[in-house]
Amino acid sequence: MLIDSARELKARLSARLAEGFPPVTASDLGGRVWTRPAIGLVPVAPGRAHLAIRVAAADDARVFLTDLDDAVRAEVDVRVTGPIVPQSSPTPGRLQQRTRPLVPGLSVAHPAVSAGTLGGFVRLDGRLAVLSNNHVLAASDAGAVGDAVLQPGPADGGVPADRVARLAAVQRFTGSRNRVDAAVAVLDEGVGAEPGRLPGGPLGTTVPDGVEVEPDEEVEKLGRTTGHTRGRITAVEVDGVAVQYDDGVYFFDDQIEIEGLAGTFSLGGDSGSVIWRSADRAPLALLFAGSSEGGSNGAGLTFANPLSTVLSTLGVEWVAS
Incomplete structure (x- = not known):
């Protein structure tokens, strides 16, 4: 719709929200309290926009959109955000706890190692895997492919029941010059992961081929x-x-x-x-x-x-x- 029409619809729906809705019983939302949506504009073309509706849960959108006609619904962009909270970096204490789904930064280790860090996620032969060091996931060459990887690591209370992955690939150390201290472990069935959950959001999709010499990068x-x-x-x-x-x-x-x-x-x-x-x-x-x-x-x-x-x-x- 034209952007002025979108603004007019936004104002009308905002006024409707301010007036309140008919009561929503607890059973209608499974015991949850209905949360008012946020309303904005989504630019779709020069001078044109859709209405942005952001709700905490899908049921909240159902309550809000019930009385809208089909023509209006076609101009609405609805997204479920989940609870919106202040963004802050996880503390070391939180990173050392048992956490599911897995995210970058967590305590992780081979059972024979104290604890290291889950750096990020990679794909090995199509399977999702965690990336860290040889000395974290493979106990500095002492581990074997198929060994368990725990989250959290043993130093943070990890036990065999905390297994999340199995060692799948490791670059062994050599007596001459090494280039990497690295290993990956493929996730166990049913273990979820959120690779992009980092302070500030996901990292880039492209890994630079080498690091240029830039002062104070x-x-x-x-x-x-x-x-x-x-x-x-x-x-x-x-x-x-x-x-x-x-x-x-x-x-x-x-x-x-x-x-x-x-x-x-x-x-x-x-x-x-x-x-x-x-x-x-x-x-x-x-x-x-x-x-x-x-x-x-x-x-x-x-x-x-x-x-x-x-x-x-x-x-x-x-x-x-």
């Missing part, structure tokens, strides 16, 4: 221990990064170095977090290690594998939402 991550933090890339293509694992030191080439903007960017347990670029939310890297010293603020440095290298090495596809 700002990035973010969501990790099990420190939650949502912001940092900046301080070096790329870093070779010879020596990482001390329980069974020895392994060296990594072509890594990304990051420091926090306000204090530390990551701590133990944040391993496996996916790091994204603040400017466009492009997923850039997989966090795997860090130091307690260094950086311009003295709060330590974080090291991460380029995500494009991780995906190509494991033969998986990034899932953004």
